[in-house]
Amino acid sequence: MYEAIVRNVKQQPAKPDIVFFTGDLAFSGTNPEYGLLRERFLDPLRAALPKDCPIFTVPGNHDVDRKRAGNPRSWMTDVEQQRMFQQVDEDGRQKRVDMILPRFEAYRTLEHALGAWGEDWLASEMGAACATREINGKRVAVVGINTAWLCHDDEDWGRLTAGRTMVDAALKRASDTAPSLIIVIGHHPLAAMTGEKDWSDGERIRSRLEQANAIYLHGHLHRSGAQKSGDAMQSALAIQAPSGFQAGDSPIWRNGVMWGEANLATGRLVIEPLRWNDDHREYVFDTDAAPSRLRIAKRDAYAYPLPGPKPENPPAASLFSEQPIVPAPEGWRIIDAAELARMTAERLTTEEMADWFNGSFPRWEAATAAGVRPRQIVDGLVRTFEAAHHAAPRPVARLLTGAGGEGKSAALLQTAAGLLRGVRPWTCLWRQSSTAELPGNWLELMPPKPDHAWIVTIDDAENVAAGLPSALHSFNVRTDVHFVLAAREADWVLRGLNDQMWQRVADFRRVRLVGLDEEDARRIAEGWAAWGGGAMGRLQNHTSEGAAKILLDNARELAGKHEEGSLLGALLMTREGEELRQRVSRLMAPWVSAPGVGDKTLLDIYAMIAAMHAENQLYLSRTVLAFALRCDELRLDCGPLRVLRSEAMVDGGTTYVLTRHRRIAEAARDWLVESGYEVDRWYPFLARSALSEFLKNRGRNQDINSWHRDLARHFLNAGPVRWSIARAISKALFEVDRDDPLRLTDYSHILRATEQPGEALALMREHAPRFPGRRDVLYEWGVSAGAAGDLGLDVWLVARSLADDRRAPFLPNNVRLALAGLGSAFRELAATTCRSEFAAAQAACGRLGLRIPELDPTGRKYFEAYAAAAPSPSRVALSVESDITMFSKAAAEASYEAELENVHGLDALIGEPDGYSYKMLAAAVSGENGDRRNNSGNRS
Numbered sequence: 001m002y003e004a005i006v007r008n009v010k011q012q013p014a015k016p017d018i019v020f021f022t023g024d025l026a027f028s029g030t031n032p033e034y035g036l037l038r039e040r041f042l043d044p045l046r047a048a049l050p051k052d053c054p055i056f057t058v059p060g061n062h063d064v065d066r067k068r069a070g071n072p073r074s075w076m077t078d079v080e081q082q083r084m085f086q087q088v089d090e091d092g093r094q095k096r097v098d099m100i101l102p103r104f105e106a107y108r109t110l111e112h113a114l115g116a117w118g119e120d121w122l123a124s125e126m127g128a129a130c131a132t133r134e135i136n137g138k139r140v141a142v143v144g145i146n147t148a149w150l151c152h153d154d155e156d157w158g159r160l161t162a163g164r165t166m167v168d169a170a171l172k173r174a175s176d177t178a179p180s181l182i183i184v185i186g187h188h189p190l191a192a193m194t195g196e197k198d199w200s201d202g203e204r205i206r207s208r209l210e211q212a213n214a215i216y217l218h219g220h221l222h223r224s225g226a227q228k229s230g231d232a233m234q235s236a237l238a239i240q241a242p243s244g245f246q247a248g249d250s251p252i253w254r255n256g257v258m259w260g261e262a263n264l265a266t267g268r269l270v271i272e273p274l275r276w277n278d279d280h281r282e283y284v285f286d287t288d289a290a291p292s293r294l295r296i297a298k299r300d301a302y303a304y305p306l307p308g309p310k311p312e313n314p315p316a317a318s319l320f321s322e323q324p325i326v327p328a329p330e331g332w333r334i335i336d337a338a339e340l341a342r343m344t345a346e347r348l349t350t351e352e353m354a355d356w357f358n359g360s361f362p363r364w365e366a367a368t369a370a371g372v373r374p375r376q377i378v379d380g381l382v383r384t385f386e387a388a389h390h391a392a393p394r395p396v397a398r399l400l401t402g403a404g405g406e407g408k409s410a411a412l413l414q415t416a417a418g419l420l421r422g423v424r425p426w427t428c429l430w431r432q433s434s435t436a437e438l439p440g441n442w443l444e445l446m447p448p449k450p451d452h453a454w455i456v457t458i459d460d461a462e463n464v465a466a467g468l469p470s471a472l473h474s475f476n477v478r479t480d481v482h483f484v485l486a487a488r489e490a491d492w493v494l495r496g497l498n499d500q501m502w503q504r505v506a507d508f509r510r511v512r513l514v515g516l517d518e519e520d521a522r523r524i525a526e527g528w529a530a531w532g533g534g535a536m537g538r539l540q541n542h543t544s545e546g547a548a549k550i551l552l553d554n555a556r557e558l559a560g561k562h563e564e565g566s567l568l569g570a571l572l573m574t575r576e577g578e579e580l581r582q583r584v585s586r587l588m589a590p591w592v593s594a595p596g597v598g599d600k601t602l603l604d605i606y607a608m609i610a611a612m613h614a615e616n617q618l619y620l621s622r623t624v625l626a627f628a629l630r631c632d633e634l635r636l637d638c639g640p641l642r643v644l645r646s647e648a649m650v651d652g653g654t655t656y657v658l659t660r661h662r663r664i665a666e667a668a669r670d671w672l673v674e675s676g677y678e679v680d681r682w683y684p685f686l687a688r689s690a691l692s693e694f695l696k697n698r699g700r701n702q703d704i705n706s707w708h709r710d711l712a713r714h715f716l717n718a719g720p721v722r723w724s725i726a727r728a729i730s731k732a733l734f735e736v737d738r739d740d741p742l743r744l745t746d747y748s749h750i751l752r753a754t755e756q757p758g759e760a761l762a763l764m765r766e767h768a769p770r771f772p773g774r775r776d777v778l779y780e781w782g783v784s785a786g787a788a789g790d791l792g793l794d795v796w797l798v799a800r801s802l803a804d805d806r807r808a809p810f811l812p813n814n815v816r817l818a819l820a821g822l823g824s825a826f827r828e829l830a831a832t833t834c835r836s837e838f839a840a841a842q843a844a845c846g847r848l849g850l851r852i853p854e855l856d857p858t859g860r861k862y863f864e865a866y867a868a869a870a871p872s873p874s875r876v877a878l879s880v881e882s883d884i885t886m887f888s889k890a891a892a893e894a895s896y897e898a899e900l901e902n903v904h905g906l907d908a909l910i911g912e913p914d915g916y917s918y919k920m921l922a923a924a925v926s927g928e929n930g931d932r933r934n935n936s937g938n939r940s
Contacts, residue, residue, distance in 0.1 A: 001245040001255055002041035004276065008257060008283055009048045016053055016259075017135045019045075022219035022241050023060025023148065023187030025110065029103065030065060034110040042114055054116030054133060058144045060187035060220060061151040063107040071152045072100050073159060082199050085149075088169045093125045100149055122146060127163055128170035132177050138264055140181045141174035143167075143214070147188040150199075158195030160188055164204045171212045180264055181306075182214040189218055190238065210371050211530040211544070213307035215262070215269065217241060237304055239271060242286070256286060262306060267347060269304045270296065294337070305345050307370045328429070328445065331436025335428040337420045344368055350534040357528055357535060358575055358583070359568045359660050361645040362410040364417065371530025373523035374414040375407065377511060381484065382418040388507075389424055390453045390480035395472055397483040397506040399461065401492055402513040406567045408486040409459050411513065415484050416457045425449075430457045431464075433637070438464050438471055446481055453480045461485035462495045462655065472505040490618075491655040516555035516567055521548040528575075537575035550574050568661045584667040587649060596640050597629040605629065605640045607672055608682045609650060613658050613665035617711060619703040620657050620686065627696075628689035680725050684732035687711055691736045708733065708742070712750050723754035741771045745780040757787035765902065772909050775801040775814050779821060785902065786825050791832070792897030794825040796906070796913055799891040803916035810924045816859050819849045822887065823866040829894055830869070839870040841890030844883035851880065851925040880926055884918045891916075 009016070026033035046055070075081045084095040101108075104122055112120065121129035121144060129144035145162040167184075174182050190209075194202030209216055216238040242256030256275040263270065273289035276282075285300035294302040328334045335343070343364050348356075356366035366372070381398055388396045400408045419426040429445060439445055446454045458464065465485065483506070502508030525548035533540035539547045555570035591603035608628070612620040626636045641657070644650040649668075651658045659665040672679050690707040712733075715726035730747040737743050744767050751760035764781040771777040782797030802818045823845035830838035846866025849859065872878055892914040895903075 006044045019055045021057040024062040029063045031106045059107045064103045068102040086165045126169045127166035130170045130173040138180040141179035143170045143184040145186045147186040160193045164201040184214045185217045272301045329439045331433035353531045354535045367410045367413040368417040372527045375520045378414045381415040395506045397508040399510045400486040401489045406513040412486040425452045456483045459486045462487040462491040469501045521552040581667045585671045597631045610665040610668035614669040619706045624690045627693040684728040687729045688732040760784035761788040790899045795894035798822045800910045804920045841887040843870040844886040853927040
């Protein structure tokens with residue numbers, strides 16, 4: 001075998017620039033073994049290599065002489081001993097020299113004679129090695145780590161470490177040389193250093209490799225292959241070497257050698273793994289060394305994207321395996337591992353990644369970029385689907401749900417990518433347009449293949465989820481099709497979707513993203529650090545640990561305030577801070593003249609969205625916005641919303657249109673106002689559009705009540721500075737539908753509440769006569785008259801709202817409000833005229849009000865005060881009838897106090913007060929009114 005390896009080197013058309021041995025150069029780490037190795041293999045190999053070709057080696061578990069010293073894991077249980085072992089100073093060096101290094105004495109002798117490190121690194125303070133070489137004008141840094149420090153027996157796995165601080169120090173030394181490429185060699189896979197021991201730090205070492213954009217070459221598993229470190233989503237590309245010689249002719253233990261080429265111009269690492277075929281006595285291409293999807297077309301080699309700087313010339317698509325030939329319907333895309341490799345082959349710029357870290361809408365290239373670490377929930381989803389793969393009892397469906405801005409869309413793409421980049425073959429059917437309908441040819445799109453599974457990936461799933469369970473019936477014999485969905489919780493609930501609809505067709509569960517924990521914060525911050533200071537925002541002088549702590553603190557603060565999208569808010573606070581305003585203004589400034597839809601610019605459209613979100617009015621739907629812009633939802637989605645999403649300025653929900661976070665909305669609104677832009681005009685504009693759309697489409701807008709009343713009352717409650725907006729909204733709604741008495745009474749109420757009673761009375765005087773039988777209109781007309789100072793007219797109109805009219809049955813609220821309003825008017829009349837009959841009428845209204853069934857505490861308080869306004873008459877037995885007679889007579893007297901200009905023609909419209917009958921009122925306050933149906937003509 002040694003002769004075969006040397007012969008293979010000699011046969012290569014291009015000689016190697018570097019040779020790596022990833023450990024296990026011997027069997028038991030003794031001098032005689034290394035002597036034979038030099039004589040039979042290493043010296044002949046050296047002669048076949050170029051004179052300047054360096055050989056780098058690291059020790060493996062078989063390079064440990066276990067007869068020397070004791071078991072190092074016996075003292076690593078002591079925390080102080082652990083600390084000393086890890087130290088990169090004289091104390092740490094001495095600890096390793098005294099307690100561990102005798103076990104590597106023979107290996108060190110070999111390495112001194114053979115290796116190119118130029119130092120006895122195992123005995124150094126750093127405990128790791130670093131060397132640089134200039135190759136074809138590029139600086140390559142090679143780092144050596146010892147994963148075999150703690151090796152002792154067959155129970156090594158999960159109990160090892162190369163020492164994170166030692167790895168840190170070596171990587172820092174390498175980075176300080178500004179290399180074009182960093183290659184780290186060690187013996188064990190990172191998983192062998194990941195366990196439950198106190199010193200287990202495989203995850204942390206992996207993070208350091210990712211941050212350094214390093215290639216990790218290792219051995220130990222005795223076969224060719226490649227793996228992404230960790231969960232198949234990380235940037236530290238780990239290449240697994242074959243065993244040069246383990247056994248003779250054996251069908252189990254196969255010998256091999258691997259050639260590799262790092263091409264910085266194309267950003268690719270190409271490997272050519274060879275295995276020994278003893279029948280033919282030659283090396284042949286190892287087809288099992290990597291997934292077939294990574295094979296380069298028409299070549300015995302596999303290709304991986306290189307971690308590190310953006311390639312100067314991205315690889316052509318033809319270098320990878322052919323794209324899937326199955327056609328996808330409009331709005332859908334079929335993605336396999338090769339297609340994903342094409343999509344992500346070109347490394348994004350630091351600026352593009354900074355935008356992603358700042359919350360830009362996720363796309364495959366950023367969400368799955370080198371260095372980006374998915375949250376823990378992605379790991380769990382990948383494990384769930386991998387366990388199901390092609391042999392699950394029924395389809396597995398997982399719904400990622402939660403508030404907007406919690407990372408659902410990113411987790412969705414990362415889950416699919418984790419499966420595509422995994423060991424077992426998957427293909428993804430991805431809905432790339434949020435308006436795409438469910439395909440009618442599901443089965444044709446996803447043909448079954450041996451040992452293969454499909455993952456259907458749907459964001460904004462609420463707008464197609466209702467049809468999914470029935471579609472799944474067609475998969476009743478398929479166990480290889482699974483679903484990962486994402487939807488904002490509010491959108492899911494709005495569509496009336498529930499878990500029960502899935503029970504018979506799929507293993508369905510919700511996975512809710514909410515809040516942030518310490519581990520996820522660390523993962524996110526390490527992703528920032530992996531892209532360097534330029535991507536760290538204002539945290540470029542912080543370590544990843546420090547950035548993670550700030551992020552976690554901000555996330556917890558926002559979660560405590562129950563703000564929607566606390567994760568995105570925390571990202572913005574952590575990374576942008578006070579600079580958010582500057583970022584928002586920089587993005588928005590070019591939109592002033594950017595085309596939007598029709599005569600509305602992109603800035604206009606975003607101003608509408610930001611205006612609503614900044615006020616925390618979260619019911620601007622795509623339907624309403626499209627109607628307001630006089631376009632269909634598809635044009636809206638593919639036009640302005642797509643642009644705004646790409647700039648991380650709007651969220652991706654399919655029902656409601658929101659900015660990515662309320663802090664962004666507030667910053668946008670403030671910038672617009674300071675720029676002289678009239679933001680407030682959009683509130684009445686959108687309210688008018690919402691009502692018009694509702695009327696045209698006959699009531700499909702479930703948020704119409706929010707547009708009807710909540711919006712205007714929001715600005716009413718905001719104080720006098722915002723009252724003009726409340727009035728403009730109510731006026732706009734009234735002008736859309738003048739035939740609806742509710743629009744009239746709401747408008748009048750807002751005018752009164754914003755201290756414009758004269759305008760309210762004028763409005764009612766002009767329009768209320770069209771609704772003479774509406775108790776609520778009569779009441780509002782009367783109250784507006786009272787607010788304008790005409791108390792006589794107030795009493796007359798409110799008394800009429802309580803009078804008998806079989807066409808208008810009472811609602812409980814009619815009686816309570818009218819008696820309260822009437823009592824208030826009598827009180828004012830009593831005060832201005834000093835007439836006792838008005839005070840007595842006020843008391844009568846109070847006593848009648850107290851008889852109302854199920855009276856609320858606030859109403860009871862008012863009516864008790866009214867009842868105490870005058871002493872009870874001594875000669876009259878109090879009853880409902882006597883109190884009605886008392887206020888009826890007072891109402892007739894009060895009508896004479898009405899101002900003449902306000903009552904012209906009123907008697908002809910509603911009659912005189914002395915002619916009113918109140919039998920229905922008597923029944924209502926006595927609890928005898930059996931007709932309390934919600935009459936749409938008498939809503940109050």
